Amino acid sequence: MLADVTTEPSHRVLVVDDEESLTDMIASALRFGGYEVSTENNGYDALRSIKRSSPDVVVLDVNMPELDGFEVCKRIRRDGINTPVIFLTARHAIDDKRTGFRQGGDDYLTKPFSLEELGLRVEALLRRTQPESDSSRVSVGELTIDEGAHQVWFGEQEIDLSPTEFRLIHFLAINRGRVMSKAQIVAYVWEYDYDGEYGIVETYVSYLRRKLGPAGAKLIETVRGVGYVIR
């Protein structure tokens, strides 16, 4: 199917390292992965930033002057802040790892590491700590679709849909803003190649518009001669 269309608000990651070139590199890699990234270059600023903006994950270098990463982690935990922490360090002595985990760290990467691996670990950690995000929700304006729960709301109102109706609106929603041809729709929603008979799509769009009510009906736009869109 199609490209991972992440429709949720992206997760916020704080990257802390005293080498600015490194924070920049990590930050841009994570941004490329779809995260909202901020950076700090020392322990005190990191502490302040964590308290103020409570990111979803902190990537924390151990070896920093003044306040090192372990100390930062220890302090935020002492303050009852439970944000997941991934330690970065050049040391790979087991003693350090022990300290890192004991201090309340969640993961530990030794330099040099691959940026992709960091991304994967951030993702895995988020999957564990942000339980909400696993039921994959899509929203477009007033419309909200929860794939896991198989539920659809328009505003406050829950809309009861048949399986085919659900697949159709879901397909349009994850491709919101892009016009989908009837052929594409049929291929996704009906899962097979159809022979030129696209009347069925029109029928189901009609069903959806009716169920969405007068306000919601406008959500699904017809692009004559091309297909349908949700904007």
Next chain:
Amino acid sequence: MLADVTTEPSHRVLVVDDEESLTDMIASALRFGGYEVSTENNGYDALRSIKRSSPDVVVLDVNMPELDGFEVCKRIRRDGINTPVIFLTARHAIDDKRTGFRQGGDDYLTKPFSLEELGLRVEALLRRTQPESDSSRVSVGELTIDEGAHQVWFGEQEIDLSPTEFRLIHFLAINRGRVMSKAQIVAYVWEYDYDGEYGIVETYVSYLRRKLGPAGAKLIETVRGVGYVIR
């Protein structure tokens, strides 16, 4: 990872590797760290064991004959089982790590690794995942299920259920809010792969609804063409 002398009930870890000497070594190290450990030596047994005894963490070797670790992880996730997984492997190619994390793994250790580090990572993972499932009790609205005691209440009323009925309602309850397909239900409740015959699920849902009484029957919703949910 020592010697935390705690009074809490120890966590249960399942260790899976096709080399028995390795499972034994890991198992004894983890036991020393205060965990209750069981082992399996191949993918199929691992699957069965996970479904039956639902451990708190699974340490899973990737490279096994027949059913490899990735596949085991993929299948349990597909069946709606959310148990944390740490992969073990000799490979350290980034491709493998990507596969591991994408399959729903939580951590990834490459051999050779230190047993202490494994212990630390198990501990870190438990720290993240246990608070959510703190006791063996699940509640959804009026419904309360105590897994340990094997008891179910609806409101004040205790409901007497057969073992299969219990596994079914428990599975739906721990996945509350998410629609579970009949295939997922059969895989979890009946512990084997079934071919197309899902009538049994309907029968048991029917039993449950009857036992839950007129008010409770609404708890288990049918999502036609998709599966069942408890919300």
Next chain:
DNA sequence: CACCGGGTTCAGCAGACTCTCAGGAAACTC
């Protein structure tokens, strides 16, 4: 051996869902 509780299969029924068709509305072309 009869009984009992639990597991499984099956068939009939009701209702939900899918899909086709056709008349009419709307949009586009020239």
Next chain:
DNA sequence: GAGTTTCCTGAGAGTCTGCTGAACCCGGTG
């Protein structure tokens, strides 16, 4: 503005799904 194309929507037939009662099987127990 006439003609053409595309789309909308109501109606209905037929299919599929899920619910439930009943029957059967099996192992354990009195």
